[in-house]
Amino acid sequence: MTQAMRIIGFPGRYVQGPGALKSLPDMLTELGAQRPVLVSDDIVQAAVGPQLPPSLPRLRFGGECTREAVADLAGQAVALEADTLIALGGGKTIDTAKGVARTLGTRLVIVPSVASNDSPTSRLIVLYDDAHRLVAVDYLARNPDLVLVDTEVIVQAPLRFFRAGIGDAVSKRYEARQCALSGGKNFFGGRPPDVALVMAERCHAALAQYAPAALAAVSRKEVTLEVEAVIEATVLLSGLAFESGGLSLSHALLRGLTAIPALAEALHGEMVAYGSLVQLCLEARSDEERRAHASWLVGLGLPVTAAQLGARLSATEQQQVAELTMNAPYIGHFERPLTAADIAQAINAAEQIGQTALVG
Structure with a gap:
């Protein structure tokens, strides 16, 4: 009887702790990131963005993870010649950045601003329509290269x-x-x-x-x-x-x-x-x-x-x-x-x- 292969997957690296965000520049260097680009919404950017390098280019996430949002941000990332996407935010921001990274084949860094779900470590991209109805699940070719969880950031969220x-x-x-x-x-x-x-x-x-x-x-x-x-x-x-x-x-x-x-x-x-x-x-x-x-x-x-x-x-x-x-x-x-x-x-x-x- 033929049995299915046993398969397991992991992110490239997982880092968790208070002040972990301070290690982001060094981590990007280790990844070989030459042109990292941030994806965040306005609320998270105002709360956490000041802790990031001011020179980091940013793509503004509008709030819903749709195919249209992914395509729009992917176009902007191409214009910036991004080789690494950094997702800063909650689940929808993370999934949208995953979609952009999948489209462009770039490296992917996940920096969750909340611990509201378990999407940061996975390859899954959960897509919705504008009415917030789940419509599809896509997949990255590999798990995120880095998941950076700053617990001081997490506890500031509601x-x-x-x-x-x-x-x-x-x-x-x-x-x-x-x-x-x-x-x-x-x-x-x-x-x-x-x-x-x-x-x-x-x-x-x-x-x-x-x-x-x-x-x-x-x-x-x-x-x-x-x-x-x-x-x-x-x-x-x-x-x-x-x-x-x-x-x-x-x-x-x-x-x-x-x-x-x-x-x-x-x-x-x-x-x-x-x-x-x-x-x-x-x-x-x-x-x-x-x-x-x-x-x-x-x-x-x-x-x-x-x-x-x-x-x-x-x-x-x-x-x-x-x-x-x-x-x-x-x-x-x-x-x-x-x-x-x-x-x-x-x-x-x-x-x-x-x-x-x-x-x-």
Whole structure:
């Protein structure tokens, strides 16, 4: 019997810590960058830009990661003869810079301004339309050359973003497990190696141990050992676990949730946290486990109902979400075949468990 190759991928280098941004010039020299160009939005540029070399050319990111935005910035980067793209910002800025680097074949440096999701380490480029509906996922030829995480920058962002990063990471233990159980492939087209599952488990363990204290510290704008541990979990471990371990229902559900206009303001990680509860309602788990997971999410301030994401879903909307979820490429990464009816039923079950957790 022929088995798929085991494949895992990593960024060229990962650097994390307070004041890490100060090392950027030296890191660019090590990479051999001759004409680096920055990609950032106006808000992040005003807050963090003064810490960067003033001579660094900048491309202004407008706010939505669309194919049109990527093409526009790529044209500007060509005019500057850029050989290295530096993404400074959140997930959409990062994905847009990835798209430009993919188009031009340049080096890529990721400098996240928030720890709201695990996109910094991966090759994935998540594209939306102007209505914030997920439309496609493209891929870089390789992972970013450098991921530079300045934890002093991260804690200055609104607490909601830090919490959303935890929400994006809580699902990885369950999604990587389902991908492995189903014989699914990871984002490199190979079989997830065992170490990917180990990273997913370690990610979950770090969140269970450190997340409450880290949230409290970030609310005070403090960098603590707990904050460092959670950022490592949400950016590095979660990123490696999803890309090399694979995804499942928690992320597949975003195909449906992002199509509901009333949920447009929900962050990626908030939707994934809710999706993790829906996934556990599909898995062969006890009611006690599902209730415990919902209570844990509530304790972390993460959503357990669609209303917390922005709107109560009618039965018709739940069915719409379920049907669109079936179009996700990793919907087959589950221990048994799923139908739209299964997913709609799980959404309804998650809503009931979530409501109970909120009042309990």
